[in-house]
Amino acid sequence: MGFILETKSKDPAAFLSATSPKQIVMHFVRDVDAKKLRDAFTEGMEAANKNYEAHKASLDKFNSTITDVVKNDLIMD
Numbered sequence: 088m089g090f091i092l093e094t095k096s097k098d099p100a101a102f103l104s105a106t107s108p109k110q111i112v113m114h115f116v117r118d119v120d121a122k123k124l125r126d127a128f129t130e131g132m133e134a135a136n137k138n139y140e141a142h143k144a145s146l147d148k149f150n151s152t153i154t155d156v157v158k159n160d161l162i163m164d
Contacts, residue, residue, distance in 0.1 A: 099135065103142065113162040118155070125150045 093107040102109070132146050133139050149164060156162065 103136075111162075111164050115156045115158060115160045115162075118157045120155045121153050124153050124156070128153075 092102065092105065092109060096102060128150060129146060132142065136142060152164070153162070
């Protein structure tokens, strides 16, 4: 997975608060069902974000778009 930003930063708070355009690109190298993806995204956000609850609605919106993927699928958001 890659995060594409206008300016390079390793600060997650800067990424989350930036008003500039953002894009996430995921290229899958194997089949994965939607539930596993949603669970992984949620678990990762909870572990990595002290303010998880403040971003939960955005994650729920993103997760609602996730479907089963097959090898070589791309998800861009």
